[in-house]
Amino acid sequence: MKMLINVAESVVADALRGMAAAHPELVVDVDKRVIVRRDAPVAGKVGLVSGGGSGHEPLHGGFVGPGMLSAACPGEVFTSPVPDQMVRAAAAVDSGAGVLFIVKNYTGDVLNFDMAAELAEDEGIQVAKVLVNDDVAVTDSLYTAGRRGTGATLFVEKIAGAAADEGQPLEQVEAIGRQVNDNSRSFGVALSACTTPAKGSPTFDLPPGELELGIGIHGEPGRERRAMMTSGEIADFAVGAVLEDMTPRNPVLVLVNGMGGTPLLELYGFNAEVQRVLAERGVAVARTLVGNYVTSLDMAGASVTLCQVDEELLRLWDAPVNTPGLRWGM
Amino acid sequence: MLDAEFFRRWMTATAASVDREAERLTALDSPIGDADHGSNLQRGFTAVTAELEKEAPATPGAILILAGRQLISTVGGASGPLYGTLLRRTGKALGDAGEVGEDEFAKALRAGVDAVMTLGGAAPGDKTMIDALVPAVDALGDGFVAARAAAEEGAVATTPLQARKGRASYLGERSIGHQDPGATSSALLIAALTEAAGE
Numbered sequence: 001m002k003m004l005i006n007v008a009e010s011v012v013a014d015a016l017r018g019m020a021a022a023h024p025e026l027v028v029d030v031d032k033r034v035i036v037r038r039d040a041p042v043a044g045k046v047g048l049v050s051g052g053g054s055g056h057e058p059l060h061g062g063f064v065g066p067g068m069l070s071a072a073c074p075g076e077v078f079t080s081p082v083p084d085q086m087v088r089a090a091a092a093v094d095s096g097a098g099v100l101f102i103v104k105n106y107t108g109d110v111l112n113f114d115m116a117a118e119l120a121e122d123e124g125i126q127v128a129k130v131l132v133n134d135d136v137a138v139t140d141s142l143y144t145a146g147r148r149g150t151g152a153t154l155f156v157e158k159i160a161g162a163a164a165d166e167g168q169p170l171e172q173v174e175a176i177g178r179q180v181n182d183n184s185r186s187f188g189v190a191l192s193a194c195t196t197p198a199k200g201s202p203t204f205d206l207p208p209g210e211l212e213l214g215i216g217i218h219g220e221p222g223r224e225r226r227a228m229m230t231s232g233e234i235a236d237f238a239v240g241a242v243l244e245d246m247t248p249r250n251p252v253l254v255l256v257n258g259m260g261g262t263p264l265l266e267l268y269g270f271n272a273e274v275q276r277v278l279a280e281r282g283v284a285v286a287r288t289l290v291g292n293y294v295t296s297l298d299m300a301g302a303s304v305t306l307c308q309v310d311e312e313l314l315r316l317w318d319a320p321v322n323t324p325g326l327r328w329g330m
Numbered sequence: 331m332l333d334a335e336f337f338r339r340w341m342t343a344t345a346a347s348v349d350r351e352a353e354r355l356t357a358l359d360s361p362i363g364d365a366d367h368g369s370n371l372q373r374g375f376t377a378v379t380a381e382l383e384k385e386a387p388a389t390p391g392a393i394l395i396l397a398g399r400q401l402i403s404t405v406g407g408a409s410g411p412l413y414g415t416l417l418r419r420t421g422k423a424l425g426d427a428g429e430v431g432e433d434e435f436a437k438a439l440r441a442g443v444d445a446v447m448t449l450g451g452a453a454p455g456d457k458t459m460i461d462a463l464v465p466a467v468d469a470l471g472d473g474f475v476a477a478r479a480a481a482e483e484g485a486v487a488t489t490p491l492q493a494r495k496g497r498a499s500y501l502g503e504r505s506i507g508h509q510d511p512g513a514t515s516s517a518l519l520i521a522a523l524t525e526a527a528g529e
Binding site: 008053075076077078079080081082083084106107108111112115137138139144145148196198199203204216218219220221223 | 356360361362363364365366369370373402403404405406407408409410411412449450494495496497498499500501502504
């Protein structure tokens with residue numbers, strides 16, 4: 001597989017160097033692997049720190065900036081960052097108002113962030129945590145690690161970020177983050193596997209005539225495989241799976257998210273089908289976002305995330321945001 | 331008696347075998363995980379041996395604590411905290427004795443494995459590293475060679491299981507039929523004990 005890289009070992013560091021050059025409004029520590037808003041810590045503001053494996057760009061580093069995250073910790077490709085990075089990030093953004101960790105539900109992310117929270121608290125930093133677990137493809141039972149965190153991460157980071165920017169206190173920002181997660185559900189499909197730089201070949205074998213349903217964002221296979229379907233059929237299946245798990249009483253935010261290897265032409269076409277299904281099901285749509293936001297390297301495919309919002313959550317969603325990956329209203 | 335030098339050899343032998351087997355670990359991680367178990371552990375144990383060369387703790391406990399801390403701050407993922415906790419808690423249980431008996435070591439390793447089970451919430455049969463570590467600790471009373479055989483058997487026995495913890499659990503029944511990469515790397519760690527002992 002051809003890749004625009006030097007060597008697999010330096011992929012993350014090289015990307016961070018390039019990010020630093022493109023975004024002087026961010027402080028990018030390439031060695032320590034922490035991305036921080038240049039104006040941090042902002043007096044009186046709760047710091048928002050997220051992170052996870054690299055390979056999901058623009059998540060999370062691309063969401064650092066006014067109105068969203070204060071700092072992000074990129075791990076190795078598809079590998080959680082280490083506690084040292086998170087503690088460093090927390091210390092850089094804490095103004096005394098405390099820090100909220102936004103953590104996707106993967107064993108590695110949870111363990112490392114929990115260790116980091118303990119260490120940060122030892123340093124006198126008040127830490128709260130929101131766990132994102134929106135993926136309906138995974139059975140949430142005693143016998144799994146719980147649902148994965150996928151597309152809803154963007155909703156949590158944006159809406160909690162807006163609340164933090166308004167100067168809301170830590171427990172309130174945490175409560176809003178949890179509310180957004182509780183109101184969100186996702187389902188993803190893959191048309192191809194992705195290729196990690198370390199392995200250099202696709203992580204699983206997906207024949208041309210088939211697709212994977214219920215995939216996560218780490219190149220792991222999904223819950224089942226079927227013969228290739230049309231965009232409309234995929235929308236029926238994906239939105240159907242989400243609505244099996246939630247009955248929105250309020251309008252929803254819609255995220256039609258590309259996995260990294262699917263062009264916008266296809267994503268917009270897919271969104272047309274998603275909107276059709278939602279209309280057929282009587283679900284009102286408040287806002288829609290289409291693009292590559294929570295990706296899985298070069299995987300072809302898409303995920304659908306719905307988040308039901310009341311007026312307050314919608315107001316926070318609409319609030320200005322200025323980050324490399326998401327920008328409006330300013 | 332096992333001295334600091336033995337534990338240093340244990341870590342070096344583990345690093346060497348993780349190096350040798352990195353591709354195999356990654357290949358095992360590919361169908362049910364995200365294809366990086368080998369490269370992640372390789373990065374961690376390389377850092378461990380580099381750190382042990384720089385700093386030379388004088389006791390078995392201090393060596394394992396240093397190694398564990400190093401794994402936590404370099405590996406990431408679930409393997410970092412889990413392997414880090416295994417070594418740190420084993421090291422802590424050994425205290426500051428200059429030499430430890432094999433029985434004492436077996437007891438300490440059991441404390442380390444218990445800490446891993448608490449941290450990760452996994453029990454035997456969940457298709458994780460625990461499936462190699464628990465039988466190894468149970469067999470340790472009969473020597474390192476017996477522990478190695480038990481760990482390898484435990485790792486192989488994960489193949490027909492359905493994963494209930496970690497990323498493989500997201501696949502449900504599709505995780506069946508693949509040997510668990512974590513149990514496999516744990517078997518390497520235990521096998522390295524025999525190398526350190528020259529057995």
